[in-house]
Amino acid sequence: MxxxxxxxxxxxxxxxxxxxxxxxxxxxxxxxxxxxxxxxxxxxxxxxxxxxxxxxxxxxxxxxxGVIRRIAAVPNHYRLGYVANGMTVWDVDDAEIDRLGREVAAIEGVSHCYRRPRHLPHWPYNLFAMLHGRSREEVERQAAVLRERLGEACRDHRILYSSRILKKTGLRLSRRAPQE
The missing domain is CATH 1.10.10 (Arc Repressor Mutant, subunit A)
Incomplete structure (x- = not known):
């Protein structure tokens, strides 16, 4: 040492x-x-x-x-064969979203799950959950499981499929030392 x-x-x-x-x-x-x-x-x-x-x-x-948010594996889903990556967006009753968000986050196959503000009238969705599959059909089956779990609290949803990887990096610093 x-x-x-x-x-x-x-x-x-x-x-x-x-x-x-x-x-x-x-x-x-x-x-x-x-x-x-x-x-x-x-x-x-x-x-x-x-x-x-x-x-x-x-x-x-x-x-x-809070300098580092998390330490985790960041897989390249495309290279692993998961070429159908869909961000599912859900319009969920605000009174139920915290409980249901925790349940959705615990479902196998959900890699990201978080609450976001609505932007009415054009964007009513407040719960996001990322799904990965080897085909769109597989993602749609996973989304059906989520839809069933959300039950009556869910009014609408969409699946937004990825067309390319936008970000696969973590914390970045300039190699230049800070001013003392």
Whole structure:
């Protein structure tokens, strides 16, 4: 285990995102993804000059502070054969949406589920749930399961199919160090 004596240990210099030099180095080392090795934290630690345990602890602390929203796998569904990716949008009774949103989020096959504001009169949908299938028919079968779960609280829905990948990246920082 290495021990750092750099100035940031005693008096951390923080940039406008609340990151000290160590946190920033970790984010820069992981922003393209974690290494696909048995000990990714140790690998990142080697890159930035600290232990894997310290990297993991700092990642947890950044998560708790809200700097990092989540650490998760971000699959490329197209490369996995899931070429029919549909964002289902639902017009759900506002009095039931919190409970039903939790239920929908727990259904296998739903990768994203969240509440969004309506934009009446043109956009009545307030619950979004992303589905992935190998065909549109498979996505439509999954949507039927969601429709059944939503029951009488659901007034309408649509499936918006993806035509391309828009974003598959996480937190990004400039490689330029912040002004001290």
């Amino acid at each position: 290495s021990v750092s004596t750099c100035r940031s240990r005693e008096a951390p210099v923080r940039d406008d995102q609340g990151l000290d030099a160590h946190d920033r180095a970790i984010v820069l080392a992981t922003q393209a993804g974690l290494p696909l090795v048995p000990d990714p934290w140790g690998e990142v630690g080697q890159r930035v000059g600290m232990s894997g345990e310290e990297v993991l602890e700092r990642m947890r602390a950044m998560h708790e502070r």
